[in-house]
Amino acid sequence: TDVVHFGLVLVAMCVTTAIVAMCLLGYRLDESATPMRVTHSTFRALLGELDWEEIQEVGLLPAGLYFWAVNIMLVTIMLNMLIAIIMEAYSVVKADVGDEAETMVSQMKEIYRRYSHRKAGHYLKLTEVVHILEKHEVRKLRADPQ
Numbered sequence: 001t002d003v004v005h006f007g008l009v010l011v012a013m014c015v016t017t018a019i020v021a022m023c024l025l026g027y028r029l030d031e032s033a034t035p036m037r038v039t040h041s042t043f044r045a046l047l048g049e050l051d052w053e054e055i056q057e058v059g060l061l062p063a064g065l066y067f068w069a070v071n072i073m074l075v076t077i078m079l080n081m082l083i084a085i086i087m088e089a090y091s092v093v094k095a096d097v098g099d100e101a102e103t104m105v106s107q108m109k110e111i112y113r114r115y116s117h118r119k120a121g122h123y124l125k126l127t128e129v130v131h132i133l134e135k136h137e138v139r140k141l142r143a144d145p146q
Contacts, residue, residue: 002085009081013073018042020069024062025055045070 018038025032031041031054044050050070055063102110117123124132 002088006081006085010078013078014039014042014046017045017070017074021066024066025058028058029055042070046074048075
């Protein structure tokens with residue numbers, strides 16, 4: 001539900017930014033003149049492709065207002081919301097796992113221990129175990145044909 005909420009807020013912020021672009025820049029720039037064009041330019045601005053030289057032709061104040069609206073509303077706030085959602089999900093998963101969970105270091109130690117025992121001949125490969133079990137199952141079926 002957090003991701004759905006984030007999507008709704010992102011769409012609302014993009015629409016708001018597009019309306020701001022149409023009001024501030026639309027009368028002088030072709031890319032902000034129609035709703036489709038301004039939606040495309042807002043998406044490009046969200047991805048960091050904001051052409052300052054082009055929007056500055058409208059005027060320094062409208063261009064600055066639009067630039068800061070995009071950077072503060074879309075990039076900073078929305079990125080922080082996304083990071084907060086990810087961190088909350090991580091905290092929930094970490095709390096569910098508990099303190100008994102294996103760490104990366106303990107898993108690496110276990111892998112190395114198994115590898116060294118297998119190289120020393122103390123352990124068998126899983127494929128060898130399966131092969132032995134299959135042979136045993138075949139012998140058992142031959143001895144007891146039910």
